[in-house]
Amino acid sequence: MALERDKLTAERALLTLGESELLELYRRMNLIRRFEDRTAEMYARGKITGFCHLYAGEEAVAVGAIFALYDKDYVVSTYREHGHCLAKGTPPRKVMAELFGKETGISHGRGGSMHLFDPNLRFMGGYAIVGGGLPLAVGLGLSIAYKEEPEVVCCFFGDGALPQGAFHESLNMASLWKLPVIFICENNFYGMGTLVQNAICQQELYRFAEPYKMPGVRVDGMDVLAVYQATMEATARAREGEGPSLIEAVTYRYRGHSMSDPAEYRSKREERIWQERDPIKTLRRRLVGERRVPESRLEAIEREVNAIIDDAVRYADESPEPALSDLMKNVYVENGGPQS
Amino acid sequence: MVGALSGNLAMEATYLKAINQALHEEMARDENVFVMGEDVAELGGAFKVTEGLLTAFGEERVIDTPISESLIVGAGVGAAVLGMRPVVEMQFADFISCGFDQIVNTAATLSYRHGGKASCPMVVRAPSGAGVHGALFHSQNPEAWFTRVPGLKVVAPATAYDAKGLLKSAIRDDNPVIYFEHKRLYRSIKEDLPDGDFTVPLGKAEVRREGRDLSIITYGGTLHQSLDAARIVEKEDGLSVEVLDLRTLLPLDREAILATARRTGKVLVVHEDRLTGGIGGEIAAIVADEAFDYLDGPVRRLAALDTHVPFAPPLEEFVLPNTNKIVEAIRNLAAY
Numbered sequence: 256m257a258l259e260r261d262k263l264t265a266e267r268a269l270l271t272l273g274e275s276e277l278l279e280l281y282r283r284m285n286l287i288r289r290f291e292d293r294t295a296e297m298y299a300r301g302k303i304t305g306f307c308h309l310y311a312g313e314e315a316v317a318v319g320a321i322f323a324l325y326d327k328d329y330v331v332s333t334y335r336e337h338g339h340c341l342a343k344g345t346p347p348r349k350v351m352a353e354l355f356g357k358e359t360g361i362s363h364g365r366g367g368s369m370h371l372f373d374p375n376l377r378f379m380g381g382y383a384i385v386g387g388g389l390p391l392a393v394g395l396g397l398s399i400a401y402k403e404e405p406e407v408v409c410c411f412f413g414d415g416a417l418p419q420g421a422f423h424e425s426l427n428m429a430s431l432w433k434l435p436v437i438f439i440c441e442n443n444f445y446g447m448g449t450l451v452q453n454a455i456c457q458q459e460l461y462r463f464a465e466p467y468k469m470p471g472v473r474v475d476g477m478d479v480l481a482v483y484q485a486t487m488e489a490t491a492r493a494r495e496g497e498g499p500s501l502i503e504a505v506t507y508r509y510r511g512h513s514m515s516d517p518a519e520y521r522s523k524r525e526e527r528i529w530q531e532r533d534p535i536k537t538l539r540r541r542l543v544g545e546r547r548v549p550e551s552r553l554e555a556i557e558r559e560v561n562a563i564i565d566d567a568v569r570y571a572d573e574s575p576e577p578a579l580s581d582l583m584k585n586v587y588v589e590n591g592g593p594q595s
Numbered sequence: 596m597v598g599a600l601s602g603n604l605a606m607e608a609t610y611l612k613a614i615n616q617a618l619h620e621e622m623a624r625d626e627n628v629f630v631m632g633e634d635v636a637e638l639g640g641a642f643k644v645t646e647g648l649l650t651a652f653g654e655e656r657v658i659d660t661p662i663s664e665s666l667i668v669g670a671g672v673g674a675a676v677l678g679m680r681p682v683v684e685m686q687f688a689d690f691i692s693c694g695f696d697q698i699v700n701t702a703a704t705l706s707y708r709h710g711g712k713a714s715c716p717m718v719v720r721a722p723s724g725a726g727v728h729g730a731l732f733h734s735q736n737p738e739a740w741f742t743r744v745p746g747l748k749v750v751a752p753a754t755a756y757d758a759k760g761l762l763k764s765a766i767r768d769d770n771p772v773i774y775f776e777h778k779r780l781y782r783s784i785k786e787d788l789p790d791g792d793f794t795v796p797l798g799k800a801e802v803r804r805e806g807r808d809l810s811i812i813t814y815g816g817t818l819h820q821s822l823d824a825a826r827i828v829e830k831e832d833g834l835s836v837e838v839l840d841l842r843t844l845l846p847l848d849r850e851a852i853l854a855t856a857r858r859t860g861k862v863l864v865v866h867e868d869r870l871t872g873g874i875g876g877e878i879a880a881i882v883a884d885e886a887f888d889y890l891d892g893p894v895r896r897l898a899a900l901d902t903h904v905p906f907a908p909p910l911e912e913f914v915l916p917n918t919n920k921i922v923e924a925i926r927n928l929a930a931y
Contacts (some may be wrong), residue, residue, distance in 0.1 A: 363710040372709045379676065380708070384700050390666045391701060394673020394681075401629070401655060401679065421696075424666035431661070585711035586745045588769045 261475040268480035268487075269541065277542060280322060280479050282556050284314040284535045287338040289564045290347055294337070294354060297568060298514050303354045307368045310338035312509035315534035316441050317342040319482025320409055320502075323490055329377045329395050329408040331388040334369035335441075335508075336381030339411055343378040345371070347567035357574035364577040365585075379408075385446075386412060386419030389438070393425045396434030396499075407435040407493040409486070415446030417455055417463060426467040426501070433498035437489045440503045441476065447512045448520045461503035469499050476506030477532045480541075608788045610752075611781035613759035614644050614720075618682065620792065621766045622652050625680060628766055629656040632667060632684030632720075641686050642722060642781055664693035668719060672702045672771075675717040680766055688723035688775060689735045702771040703746035714769045718762070723751075724777040724816045724867060725899070725915055730906035736815070736868040736899070741773050742845045742877075748797055749845040751775040753818035755786045757842055760795030768797060777816040777867075784819065798843045800851035806837035809929055810855040812878055813865040814841040817916055821865050824921035834929050844874055849881060856882045860891035861928050865916055870898035892931035897924045 269277075291311040297303045310317065317338040321330060332339040340350055345361055353360025354368050361373050369383040379395060382388035392410035399406050416422050417440065429436045440460050444451050451458055464471025470492070474485045482504055489500035507529035511518035518526075542548040608616060622628045629652075630636075630645055636659040639646030649657040660667050664685060671681040685691045691698070698719065705715040725734035741749050748770055752758040758776060765772035803818065804825055811821045818840050825836035839855045841848065856862050862882050864875035875896040882894050900914045 361710075362708055365710065366708045370704075370708045372713070374676070374709065374713050379673075382701065384696055387669075387696060387701060390669020390697055391673040391676075393666060394670035394675070395677060396673070397670055398674040398677040398679050401674075420663075420693075421665045421669065424661070424663035425669075427661060428663060428666050428670065585706050585709075587748075588706045588711060588714040590767070590769050 261478055261481040264474065264484040265478050265480035268484040269545065274546060274548065277538070277546065278548070278552070278556065280318055280483070281535070281538055281542060281553065282560060283318045283322070283342055284479060284538065285557055285560045286347065286563065287314045287317065287341050288535060289560050290337060290341060290350070290567070293564050293568050294351070295510070295514070297354070302572065303368070304356070305367050306334075307354070307514045308335040308512065309508070309510045309514070310335055312529065312533075313441055313443060313476065313506045314338055315479035316439065316476045316482055316504040316506050317411070319479040320411075320437070320439055320486040323483050323486035324407070324409055327377060328406050328490075329379050331379045331392040331395070331408065331410040332381045333385070333388060333412055334381055334383040335413070336371055336411075337368070340371045340373060340378050340381070343373065344376050345373045345378060347563055348570040351567040351571040352574050355571040355574065356576070357571055358577040359570070359574040386416035386421040388412065389416065389421050389425035392436050393429050393434060396429060396436040397432065400432065400434055405494060407437060407490050409437045409439060411439045411441060413446065414440060414442040414444065414451050414455065414460060416440070417460060426463070426469070426499070429499040430467045430469050433496060435493035436499040437486060437493060438499060438501045439486070440501065442503050442505050443508045445512065445521070447516070461501055464501035467501075469501055471501040471503070473503045473505060476504030477529070477534045477537065479534055479538055606787065607785050608755050609782050609785040610755045610758050610776070611642065611644055613755040613788060614762055614776060615646060616788070617759045617762035617766070618645060618648060619651060621763055622648065622656060627678060628680045628682065629658065630682050630684070631658040631660055631671065633660055633662055633686045635659060635684050640684065642778065645684070664690050665697055668694035668697035669701060671717045671719070672697060672705065672715055675715045676705065676713050680716050682718045682720060682766060685719060685721045687729070687733050688721035688737055689732045691719070691721050691737060694719070695740070698741070698747070698771070698773070699744050703744045705746070706770070707746060715771045716769045717771045718765045718774050719771070720774045720776060722778045723775045724779055725904045725911060726779040726816065728906065728908060728911065729778075731903050734904035736775070736866070738775055738844055739868055739873050742874050746771070747845060748772040748843065749775070750797060750843045751777070751815040752842060753777070753780070753815050753840055755784060756788060757795050759788060760793055761797070761842065763792075764794045764797050767794070772797070775815065779816055795842065798846045798848055800839050800841045800843070800848035802837060802851070802855065803840050804836065804838040806835040806859060808835045808859060809861040809863060809925060810837045810839060810859045811863050811865055811921070811925070812839045812841065812852060812855065814844065816867045817865045820916065820918045821921055823918045824925060827918070827922050828925050828929075832926065832929070834925065836925060847877070847881070852878055852881055853886050856886040857889040860889050861931070862890075862894045863924055863928050864894065864896045865921055866898050867916060868898060869901050870896060871901050873898050892928055895924060895928050897921060
């Protein structure tokens with residue numbers, strides 16, 4: 256699956272990035288994987304309820320793309336957004352507590368898994384309507400352009416969003432106005448259970464960039480370095496005022512669409528093939544093989560990450576439920592702007 | 596700068612001109628205010644509501660968009676969350692259906708989803724209403740799609756003064772506001788507007804006419820027909836009818852609704868939106884629930900018939916409330 260171009264792109268990133276940066280990529284992907292594994296466990300134990308969509312397998316996309324951003328850049332995401340929120344820097348405690356529906360969660364237990372939001376870190380929300388975040392990303396871009404600020408917006412969505420009108424409306428307008436928005440399509444081949452071939456007439460999704468007159472590239476979404484490099488190129492263009500780009504990151508979700516989906520529409524063989532290309536293992540091989548990082552350093556990172564997530568689970572479990580007396584709070588903001 | 600273009604003198608203004616003035620003045624007052632929609636810039640809008648804004652404020656702040664309502668609203672939310680104050684236009688309120696998701700899911704829940712850490716100070720202007728032979732897709736009064744959505748505010752001015760004052764308040768409000776402006780009123784009503792800056796508070800109804808025998812509760816396009824009907828029955832039947840103009844539909848001014856119900860003991864709700872599921876049902880329930888002991892008769896509703904707004908003028912007229920129908924409804928209720 257990996258294209259020749261991806262290999263070259265990844266090689267370029269490998270040469271550009273220092274060891275500490277590469278280890279940070281490794282750390283973030285492990286953090287998300289561990290977070291999602293523990294989330295599944297907590298869901299099975301009834302600690303987390305509702306609709307919950309896990310990101311395991313797709314870590315390279317969020318981590319690679321967001322690593323190419325500055326802290327002040329914006330991220331907009333979907334309902335499968337735990338990974339993006341964590342990659343943007345929200346403490347795992349706050350995310351896990353939100354999944355538990357606790358007052359200490361990032362949305363005070365009002366949003367749950369699908370509606371994470373952390374404006375202080377410029378994570379501008381997960382949107383639980385397919386394609387719903389794209390118009391908002393264009394609006395962020397519009398505001399940035401109006402105020403002549405240097406930031407860019409990175410907007411993630413799945414292959415399922417492409418047939419939505421909002422996708423086409425957004426790409427058209429972002430291109431027409433040359434807004435600094437990077438559209439990142441996480442093509443994991445299934446919109447819930449519907450294979451992309453059965454949903455979209457053009458399966459080379461990056462080619463939707465052509466009618467909207469923006470660069471479109473397909474990258475190996477299982478290779479964090481390829482995603483990083485492609486996003487770097489798109490952000491450079493956006494910051495130069497040359498407008499948006501579309502990146503199709505080809506990836507795979509290891510679990511079903513949501514916790515209630517056993518993914519019986521795909522074969523075990525298919526799942527195995529993708530897991531052999533696991534993004535964490537791939538980076539690990541590179542670090543050990545090509546950069547001579549001792550295994551012990553990587554194991555130390557894994558231990559550190561596990562401790563952070565274990566702490567997040569404990570924190571979420573011990574946190575208080577939201578008070579019923581606060582139910583009506585924040586439906587409206589008082590004039591004078593949002594509370595700090 | 597404020598008023599430089601809109602004329603700061605006390606002068607007669609149509610309902611349409613009042614909206615235009617409010618946009619001019621608020622854009623001059625706050626550079627975060629901008630206008631976006633289909634043909635709002637070069638053309639000055641389908642109804643000329645935004646005329647002159649492009650010349651005054653430039654294309655960065657008066658933005659023509661493609662016909663993409665979902666995007667227009669959604670981009671408004673994105674800009675609003677970063678502190679801009681977009682006034683986005685749906686060319687006709689009927690087209691708001693294409694931006695519905697972004698209003699009810701994205702905008703309305705923004706503050707709540709985010710624990711009050713973010714706000715969405717956006718106005719969606721929606722020219723609504725029948726009586727202009729627009730037929731099915733250009734005549735609707737879709738306010739009830741939104742009046743049950745927490746997080747939104749919904750206003751429906753009936754006078755030029757309110758059109759201006761409510762729009763200014765809506766723009767300055769930190770929550771998403773849906774602003775229904777009645778197309779039939781654009782050029783059919785005018786009044787002297789006072790000098791300088793004034794606002795009309797959101798959430799406050801206004802007694803337009805005091806009375807003893809019966810209360811009409813109404814808003815928007817049917818206010819004027821209700822006032823006409825009240826004058827007719829005063830002259831011909833000696834009935835004293837109070838008329839309450841809601842002005843804001845979300846949040847409802849419950850105190851004003853209950854006060855007029857308690858004062859007269861008989862309530863007729865009039866609106867141009869359809870009967871079933873219209874806000875009249877909610878008002879009737881509020882009155883029945885909290886002013887039951889004061890009532891001397893049933894709470895009655897007069898609204899558009901439960902069908903589409905047809906094109907053929909006699910059919911359209913038959914579907915909609917009008918002064919004669921209101922007169923008849925007043926007489927029936929007064930005789931109860």
